[in-house]
Amino acid sequence: MKILGKLYWTEKAKHRIKNILPQTLFGRALLIIVTPLILMQAISTFVFFDRHWDTMTRRLAHTLAGDIAFIVDSLTPLPQQLHLNQIFLKADDILHIRLTYSPEEILVKKKHFPQWDRVRKSLRDALKERVRRPFSIDTIKKDRRIKIKVQLPQGLLNVNVHEKRLYSSTPYIFLMWMIGSSLVLFAIAIIFMRNQIRPIRRLAIAARSFGMGRGSSEIKPSGAKEVRQATQAFRQMRERISRQLAQRTEMLAGVSHDLRTPLTRMKLQIEMLERTPETRELQDDIQEMERMIDGYLTFARGEGSESLxxxxxxxxxxxxxxxxxxxxxxxxxxxxxxxxxxxxxxxxxxxxxxxxxxxxxxxxxxxxxxxxxxxxxxxxxxxxxxxxxxxxxxxxxxxxxxxxxxxxxxxxxxxxxxxxxxxxxxxxxxxxxxxxxxxxxxxxxxxxxxxx
Missing domain, CATH: 3.30.565.10 (Histidine kinase-like ATPase, C-terminal domain)
Known part of the structure; x- marks a missing residue:
């Protein structure tokens, strides 16, 4: 029973796969071309994001965390207001970091950001390692800027930095090139496969038309070598069949004439005889022979000479x-x-x-x-x-x-x-x-x- 059940589910799975797969040669050939392309792109994307993008993100996060750690170290102990303003101006001019200081303010912890946010996770780990002070990261970006708050001994340091310090444009360029190249290759594959399938479709139409007795227009061999050979073989087969049908029709026309000639002479001879029951029986036999000949010739000749x-x-x-x-x-x-x-x-x-x-x-x-x-x-x-x-x-x-x-x-x-x-x-x-x-x-x- 287990073996029968396994065979049943195996056949059912095969049937479902057959229903999912394209039914046309064009669709199946395109699937053969596109599937490796999609797999290659998926593997390339995984390797890129898992290796290059993750490494780049960590480096950018550690660089920003190092800049913030340097600023925090410069503000400890807190300098005079004039010197503090100079530090803020240099940070904005050189490091592109906007700083403000809120004295006597205490850091309020906010909810954690989602674990899937790898950029903020990298920044959090880098700040823990470099700054070594309580901090918070504002997950809501306004004007594409990120807010970081660091607790100092006598107040709160507000860091406002543009997100480009954490994000690299390389992933987006990579994705655009990957999608663009995939679309170009996909379009080329479609054009190529259509050109390869078109001769096969013409051959199928010609064979179906000829098989239905409608005749078929002249089909020129084109496409791949195998398709040309199949087309040439079909043309030769069609010519042989047409020639045999024509020869059969001509032969049957001659047979029909040869058979009817003696029957006509017999009918004339019977007409000249005296009307008796025997002559009427002969006439009936001749008429029956004519009907039989007509039936045989009709079956053998068919209706091929009639136009559609x-x-x-x-x-x-x-x-x-x-x-x-x-x-x-x-x-x-x-x-x-x-x-x-x-x-x-x-x-x-x-x-x-x-x-x-x-x-x-x-x-x-x-x-x-x-x-x-x-x-x-x-x-x-x-x-x-x-x-x-x-x-x-x-x-x-x-x-x-x-x-x-x-x-x-x-x-x-x-x-x-x-x-x-x-x-x-x-x-x-x-x-x-x-x-x-x-x-x-x-x-x-x-x-x-x-x-x-």
């Missing part, structure tokens, strides 16, 4: 349903989308796929329902019926060419076994998918998903 265009799926589905209702079939259409969106498709190909699915439902069901809805990335067409449906173990098999649930191959109980195969081939050629499941009406549900 933007169509309104709502209007297309309404047109198909209107045609299929002519024989009195019960077909309902539910449009769940509030807005009409145009989708780039091959209209006749999609029309054939949807028609095949509706015809298949009409053969085995009394009621057919067609639904259309859109999400952020796809148009979803659902065709439900109340027929017997298809068992789960056969739902993948029905998409295989020439597969029929009825093994007798009787065309009265089914077609050539290519209707669903052609429908799925058309949908997948558009970058979508066709799935079968159980319908809410109790029969079969066919779901077409098409990318927008």
């Amino acid at each position: 265009s933007k169509i309104n799926l709502t209007s297309l589905i309404e047109e198909i349903i209107s045609t299929e209702r002519r024989d009195g079939s019960s077909i309902n259409f539910v449009n769940k989308s509030k807005t009409k969106k145009s989708v780039t498709l091959r209209p006749q190909a999609i029309k054939r796929a949807i028609t095949n699915l509706i015809i298949n439902s009409k053969k085995y069901a009394e009621t057919v329902r067609v639904e259309l809805e859109y999400n952020l990335e796809h148009a979803v067409i659902t065709i439900d019926d109340n027929g017997p449906g298809i068992t789960p173990e056969h739902r993948d098999d029905v998409f295989k060419a020439f597969f029929r649930l009825d093994p007798s191959r009787n065309t009265d109980t089914g077609g050539t076994g290519l209707g669903l195969t052609i429908a799925k081939d058309i949908v997948q050629s558009h970058g979508g998918d066709l799935l079968l499941s159980e319908a809410s009406l109790g029969g079969l549900r066919a779901t077409i998903t098409l990318p927008l």
Whole structure:
């Protein structure tokens, strides 16, 4: 149990880390570049503030404490007023320290300053070591000056000094240079990574467009050596596939002509014969052969020659349903989308796929329902019926060419076994998918998903 619990929490932690990490290549590459930069800056800052800045602060604090100790020593014992004024003037002129003396005044201790104030802590330690008299430090700075009070035997010495005696500008310069250099390096990294990612993004767009059957514009190899190799490989693959499709189409056109020629001669010869039950049976056989040839050629040829265009799926589905209702079939259409969106498709190909699915439902069901809805990335067409449906173990098999649930191959109980195969081939050629499941009406549900 402990091992299972540990594995569970390990997998959960991995899942959380994956959710936190950027999902795009640009974000991950930028993270790889920026993370060491941030760590280096953090370590540099820690070393600087822990070593240089702390040492500099102690030195400045000891220097100021030494000046105050010298002044206190000069005022002990307290000189005459004239000599006292001269000391105050020289301290202001040479040491930049303003002094005042309050006779008979006693030092009042104030609350301690925060422990995190390292500058005042250094000054307090330095005054304890150098002055060796009771003192207080005013933590409230006015006009960027610090007030220090030192208790003398006969009064109170007030020291007013500018904060620059305790603070060095080096940390601020260091921080500005560190932040500025980080921003410059970060901007350079962003520009560089965008230039490296752009060819990959173009390649992905071209591959997706070609996979959806929309073709793709000419893509020029650019970027890093590996990206150029991948782009060149994609171009060669696209050319080979396009060439094979063109050769197949030309071959099928010739096969279609060769097969129809003898059938046409047979039809003419039968027309010249006397009308008998035997000749009618021959005519029926020839018509069945023509339908089979048409089905086979349609499956093999596909709809690749048809050009893409933007169509309104709502209007297309309404047109198909209107045609299929002519024989009195019960077909309902539910449009769940509030807005009409145009989708780039091959209209006749999609029309054939949807028609095949509706015809298949009409053969085995009394009621057919067609639904259309859109999400952020796809148009979803659902065709439900109340027929017997298809068992789960056969739902993948029905998409295989020439597969029929009825093994007798009787065309009265089914077609050539290519209707669903052609429908799925058309949908997948558009970058979508066709799935079968159980319908809410109790029969079969066919779901077409098409990318927008």
